[in-house]
Amino acid sequence: MSKYGLLINYDYCTGCQSCAVACQQEHGFPAGKCGIKVTEYVYAAVRKPVAIDFLPFPTELCDLCINRHQQGEEPACVKHCQAACMAFGSLAELVEQMEVTPRSVLFSPR
Amino acid sequence: MGYDKGVEVFPTTTWSAGAGCHGGCGQKLYVKDGKLIKVEGDENASFNQGRSCPRVLALTQYVYHPDRLTTPLKRVGKRGEGKFEPISWDEAFDICEDKLKSIRDEFGAESVVFAQGTGRDVGGPISYLCYNYGSPNWVQLGLSGQSCYTPRLGGMKATMGDFAVMDAGQFSAKRYDDPEYEVPKVIIVWGQNPPPTCSDGFFGHWVVDCMKRGSKIISIDPRNTWMSTRAEHHLQIRPGTDGALALGMLNVIINEELYDKEFVDKWTYGFEKLKERVQEYPVDKVSQITWIPEKQIVEAARLYAINSPAAIHWGVPIDMNPEGTSVAQAIAHLWSITGNIDIPGGNVIARPSHGVTTYPYSTEELVGLYGQDLVDKLNKSRIGCDTYPMVKGFRGWAQPDMAIDQIDSGKPYPIKAAWIQTANILGGQAARAKFHYEAMKKLEFVVVIDLFHNPTSMALADIVLPAATFAEKDSFRSWWVPLGVMHKTIQVGECKSDWEINIEMANRLNPNCKYQNVKELINDRLSVAGVTFDELVEQGSQAMPSKGHSSRPYRRHEKGLLRHDGKPGFTTETGRVELYSKAFESWGVDPLPFYREPAQGPVNTPELYAKYPLIMITGARSHMFFHSEHRMIPWLREKDPEPYVEVHPETAEKFGVSDGEWIHLENDMGKVKRKVRVSLRVHPQMIHTLHGWWKPEMKGSEPDLFGVWDYQINQIIPGPQDSGSGFGGGQYKTTLCKLSKIKE
Numbered sequence: 128m129s130k131y132g133l134l135i136n137y138d139y140c141t142g143c144q145s146c147a148v149a150c151q152q153e154h155g156f157p158a159g160k161c162g163i164k165v166t167e168y169v170y171a172a173v174r175k176p177v178a179i180d181f182l183p184f185p186t187e188l189c190d191l192c193i194n195r196h197q198q199g200e201e202p203a204c205v206k207h208c209q210a211a212c213m214a215f216g217s218l219a220e221l222v223e224q225m226e227v228t229p230r231s232v233l234f235s236p237r
Numbered sequence: 238m239g240y241d242k243g244v245e246v247f248p249t250t251t252w253s254a255g256a257g258c259h260g261g262c263g264q265k266l267y268v269k270d271g272k273l274i275k276v277e278g279d280e281n282a283s284f285n286q287g288r289s290c291p292r293v294l295a296l297t298q299y300v301y302h303p304d305r306l307t308t309p310l311k312r313v314g315k316r317g318e319g320k321f322e323p324i325s326w327d328e329a330f331d332i333c334e335d336k337l338k339s340i341r342d343e344f345g346a347e348s349v350v351f352a353q354g355t356g357r358d359v360g361g362p363i364s365y366l367c368y369n370y371g372s373p374n375w376v377q378l379g380l381s382g383q384s385c386y387t388p389r390l391g392g393m394k395a396t397m398g399d400f401a402v403m404d405a406g407q408f409s410a411k412r413y414d415d416p417e418y419e420v421p422k423v424i425i426v427w428g429q430n431p432p433p434t435c436s437d438g439f440f441g442h443w444v445v446d447c448m449k450r451g452s453k454i455i456s457i458d459p460r461n462t463w464m465s466t467r468a469e470h471h472l473q474i475r476p477g478t479d480g481a482l483a484l485g486m487l488n489v490i491i492n493e494e495l496y497d498k499e500f501v502d503k504w505t506y507g508f509e510k511l512k513e514r515v516q517e518y519p520v521d522k523v524s525q526i527t528w529i530p531e532k533q534i535v536e537a538a539r540l541y542a543i544n545s546p547a548a549i550h551w552g553v554p555i556d557m558n559p560e561g562t563s564v565a566q567a568i569a570h571l572w573s574i575t576g577n578i579d580i581p582g583g584n585v586i587a588r589p590s591h592g593v594t595t596y597p598y599s600t601e602e603l604v605g606l607y608g609q610d611l612v613d614k615l616n617k618s619r620i621g622c623d624t625y626p627m628v629k630g631f632r633g634w635a636q637p638d639m640a641i642d643q644i645d646s647g648k649p650y651p652i653k654a655a656w657i658q659t660a661n662i663l664g665g666q667a668a669r670a671k672f673h674y675e676a677m678k679k680l681e682f683v684v685v686i687d688l689f690h691n692p693t694s695m696a697l698a699d700i701v702l703p704a705a706t707f708a709e710k711d712s713f714r715s716w717w718v719p720l721g722v723m724h725k726t727i728q729v730g731e732c733k734s735d736w737e738i739n740i741e742m743a744n745r746l747n748p749n750c751k752y753q754n755v756k757e758l759i760n761d762r763l764s765v766a767g768v769t770f771d772e773l774v775e776q777g778s779q780a781m782p783s784k785g786h787s788s789r790p791y792r793r794h795e796k797g798l799l800r801h802d803g804k805p806g807f808t809t810e811t812g813r814v815e816l817y818s819k820a821f822e823s824w825g826v827d828p829l830p831f832y833r834e835p836a837q838g839p840v841n842t843p844e845l846y847a848k849y850p851l852i853m854i855t856g857a858r859s860h861m862f863f864h865s866e867h868r869m870i871p872w873l874r875e876k877d878p879e880p881y882v883e884v885h886p887e888t889a890e891k892f893g894v895s896d897g898e899w900i901h902l903e904n905d906m907g908k909v910k911r912k913v914r915v916s917l918r919v920h921p922q923m924i925h926t927l928h929g930w931w932k933p934e935m936k937g938s939e940p941d942l943f944g945v946w947d948y949q950i951n952q953i954i955p956g957p958q959d960s961g962s963g964f965g966g967g968q969y970k971t972t973l974c975k976l977s978k979i980k981e
Binding site for chain 2: 138141143144148152158171177178179206207208209
């Protein structure tokens with residue numbers, strides 16, 4: 128699965144944690160174990176005095192939902208993302224997408 | 238679909254226990270050997286388009302939690318001792334029947350209150366039981382001023398004769414792709430950070446969807462939030478002054494003639510009187526009241542007024558203003574005079590889907606279900622109806638602040654029992670929470686229906702009945718759209734749905750009950766939609782009203798789709814949007830919007846403000862919890878483990894507290910524990926903390942009650958409500974306090 132990755136447009140990530148709980152449900156992870164972790168950033172900024180951003184980070188437990196992929200389904204985090212700001216695809220496709228999506232980050236977890 | 242043989246997938250609709258929320262999502266339940274193994278968002282449901290929140294994704298941990306109540310219980314020790322023993326449903330129903338009948342015989346049906354919490358799939362069943370028993374006292378006990386949506390509903394009803402919501406294309410299954418739909422050019426998000434909430438039939442992330450499609454945001458919020466940091470204008474308002482801001486914006490729009498003249502001429506009543514009233518609110522004065530710079534108020538008002546379509550999406554702080562109904566009225570005037578009513582991308586009139594009543598929102602719906610005679614009769618003895626004409630004239634709810642006072646005093650008539658259904662009053666909504674606790678201990682008989690033990694069941698219950706999640710029940714939902722059904726896919730222990738419990742009890746208490754079972758009731762209520770429960774299940778659990786139906790936008794006032802007489806216009810006395818409200822006039826409420834200062838604050842109580850210099854904002858949402866629920870769910874609790882208070886760095890320094898420290902929030906009513914989170918999210922003169930905190934991992938019996946008296950923030954929120962209409966003015970966002978060190 129090395130060619131695949133996750134593109135996250137963090138401008139739209141609202142920090143809802145659906146990705147994290149979807150991951151735990153999908154893999155049967157107990158609390159404390161998760162394939163994706165969301166971090167909040169609150170900082171002094173330029174456009175507004177304060178900026179608030181969230182960023183989901185795929186941990187080493189992320190297997191890009193290989194089982195779901197084989198069934199033709201999206202990874203659990205991507206499917207349930209309430210802000211629809213995550214995409215799964217080949218790295219080549221995602222890089223192309225990234226060029227027109229400012230404030231985004233590409234992960235290649237495996 | 239499915240990963241395994243033997244897995245069945247059931248699409249259903251969410252509402253209430255489980256995810257906990259106001260519902261509407263389509264979710265697919267994966268069931269194997271009668272057990273729920275997984276939940277996935279339903280791509281075919283236009284409401285959520287396949288998406289899910291963390292709470293519904295944690296449903297398996299909720300449904301099969303070891304602490305679930307799974308059998309009826311009878312208290313065997315003293316109240317609060319935490320000693321209960323399992324009994325059969327028959328025995329539980331027998332005890333409730335005997336007790337409620339003898340109380341009715343001796344003291345009258347009005348001496349029993351039927352208490353619910355938020356707007357979930359309990360309003361239908363509990364009002365059904367209450368009306369069949371013959372009590373007028375259906376009440377959101379504890380919720381000061383009924384300050385959650387009801388004041389907004391009242392303000393809208395009094396202005397437009399109907400309710401309205403921001404149009405995110407939710408009334409069409411094609412959503413944003415429907416050619417009839419247009420995305421709002423500007424959205425005022427007033428008093429809410431929508432992503433963590435799906436309140437009042439509105440999926441929070443719809444605002445995010447619109448932003449992606451070009452909507453510009455005006456955020457009105459005392460805090461910095463995800464939404465405010467992405468807004469064109471962030472109006473950082475002083476809590477409790479929204480009424481002044483709305484009047485100031487009306488002032489700009491009217492005086493600069495930015496309103497929709499054609500709409501105002503043709504469809505409104507009382508414009509000149511409103512114009513005169515708003516002259517009392519020039520922008521400089523409003524700026525002083527609200528702490529928002531003049532320039533921002535003017536620019537925001539212009540941006541909203543000159544863009545069409547434009548929409549307003551609002552949150553519960555509107556209700557928690559002093560005179561919440563009047564504030565709602567002023568905001569409804571904003572969308573009215575700009576002609577944004579019932580147009581694509583504006584504020585569209587919202588009616589229960591297909592005309593089906595699940596949870597009666599208005600007096601008309603109550604009359605439709607129970608007849609004019611019974612409604613008139615019950616209006617006479619309802620708590621609060623002699624004091625507040627609006628309690629009599631709008632909705633069928635008793636006034637909550639007066640209800641607890643009456644439970645305490647026994648005057649003008651005694652209250653003997655409470656039927657508390659999925660409402661953790663003491664751990665949740667009750668302002669003056671300790672007073673509620675003391676007063677309710679006087680009750681002779683208390684039934685608590687819930688899914689988990691909580692501070693309320695522990696402290697008060699004589700009988701505890703185990704309720705079902707949405708996955709375990711047959712029910713239906715028509716809160717705006719879609720028309721949806723929940724259908725039972727699993728059984729947990731002996732749990733029953735609220736409808737099952739209440740229909741059984743209603744039949745025992747009223748021999749002339751209309752329905753013998755849940756399906757009969759649902760199918761009868763669905764008949765106006767020309768569909769049956771089984772047909773809706775077959776169709777995937779949801780349906781949208783068709784074009785031309787009175788519950789489907791747009792421009793229904795032009796087409797004669799709103800009024801009973803079929804004439805064009807609105808369902809008000811004048812047939813127009815009443816900027817000068819005849820309904821308010823008849824209820825003895827000011828017919829025009831006005832502003833009043835919060836009871837506590839720098840203006841009204843300067844001495845108190847010197848002693849307690851921080852304005853405390855409570856009642857916002859965590860993505861992880863619904864009000865006082867979900868603290869026992871491992872996947873959720875780990876992501877929001879402790880009750881924290883957000884404190885600005887300057888304020889933290891001033892009070893000598895540091896990040897991560899446990900402190901007390903304190904005022905004359907008491908003190909509550911919180912963990913400090915030093916954050917730029919809050920204004921230096923304000924703090925922010927979440928409500929609904931208790932710790933299921935602590936001891937349940939007295940005096941611990943799961944730590945409720947350590948963590949329940951509402952014990953330092955005063956009462957009664959700060960409003961003259963009886964609606965609005967719960968002081969959940971305007972109470973003063975200070976930070977103090979915990980002394981070891």
